[in-house]
Amino acid sequence: xxxxxxxxxxxxxxxxxxxxxxxxxxxxxxxxxxxxxxxxxxxxxxxxxxxxxxxxxxxxxxxxxxxxxxxxxxxxxxxxxxxxxxxxxxxxxxxxxxxxxxxxxxxxxxxxxxxxxxxxxxxxxxxxxxxxxxxxxxxxxxxxxxxxxxxxxxxxxxxxxxxxxxxxxxxxxxxxxxxxxxxxxxxxxxxxxxxxxxxxxxxxxxxxxxxxxxxxxxxxxxxxxxxxxxx
Numbered sequence: 001x002x003x004x005x006x007x008x009x010x011x012x013x014x015x016x017x018x019x020x021x022x023x024x025x026x027x028x029x030x031x032x033x034x035x036x037x038x039x040x041x042x043x044x045x046x047x048x049x050x051x052x053x054x055x056x057x058x059x060x061x062x063x064x065x066x067x068x069x070x071x072x073x074x075x076x077x078x079x080x081x082x083x084x085x086x087x088x089x090x091x092x093x094x095x096x097x098x099x100x101x102x103x104x105x106x107x108x109x110x111x112x113x114x115x116x117x118x119x120x121x122x123x124x125x126x127x128x129x130x131x132x133x134x135x136x137x138x139x140x141x142x143x144x145x146x147x148x149x150x151x152x153x154x155x156x157x158x159x160x161x162x163x164x165x166x167x168x169x170x171x172x173x174x175x176x177x178x179x180x181x182x183x184x185x186x187x188x189x190x191x192x193x194x195x196x197x198x199x200x201x202x203x204x205x206x207x208x209x210x211x212x213x214x215x216x217x218x219x220x221x222x223x224x225x226x227x228x229x230x231x
Contacts, residue, residue, distance in 0.1 A: 002168060011218065022051055022084065022085035024089075036104075042074065045075045058076065058079055078093065144159075145159045169188050
């Protein structure tokens with residue numbers, strides 16, 4: 001196990017659903033010309049959720065049958081590039097979203113086809129999402145997470161980004177009693193293959209069963225552990 005027993009209660013106590021990010025609607029809308037379909041999706045997100053997006057709100061949003069899959073996907077991107085109110089957010093988000101939808105019809109077709117119920121479907125969906133330009137697993141696994149969680153899948157997929165990967169390595173080094181803070185001068189990224197993602201999901205599932213907590217608590221624990229001392 002990667003998580004030490006002394007941290008079990010800390011993992012169980014995490015308030016995952018309350019984790020919220022703030023977004024600037026005007027900044028996200030700016031790269032798109034009047035009438036572009038993405039603008040309609042952004043407006044729908046703003047009208048339904050406002051400018052503060054919590055995990056719980058997004059899971060509920062994903063569960064609404066009248067919301068289009070593309071709108072849900074864009075909401076996950078906005079959430080992922082955002083930051084808690086008052087903190088600096090990743091301003092690359094709007095321009096990258098613009099590039100993801102260079103060919104709106106093609107990107108929409110891919111998003112519409114995503115199915116995360118079971119390992120085979122996750123693997124196929126992973127390969128499909130990789131075809132979208134300027135989109136990698138750091139961000140499309142956020143869509144997988146919200147989609148699976150909203151469908152009450154058991155197990156459901158989790159976010160696997162660079163900071164989660166860093167947190168896993170931090171936990172591993174802690175178990176090894178490493179006295180050298182190598183985590184602060186070596187970068188870690190998820191291996192960008194579906195097999196690696198599925199391996200991560202299995203490990204996270206084993207950790208959750210061992211700790212007797214929800215899957216998302218394990219992911220958030222690793223995310224928090226991945227914050228560098230030098231950040």
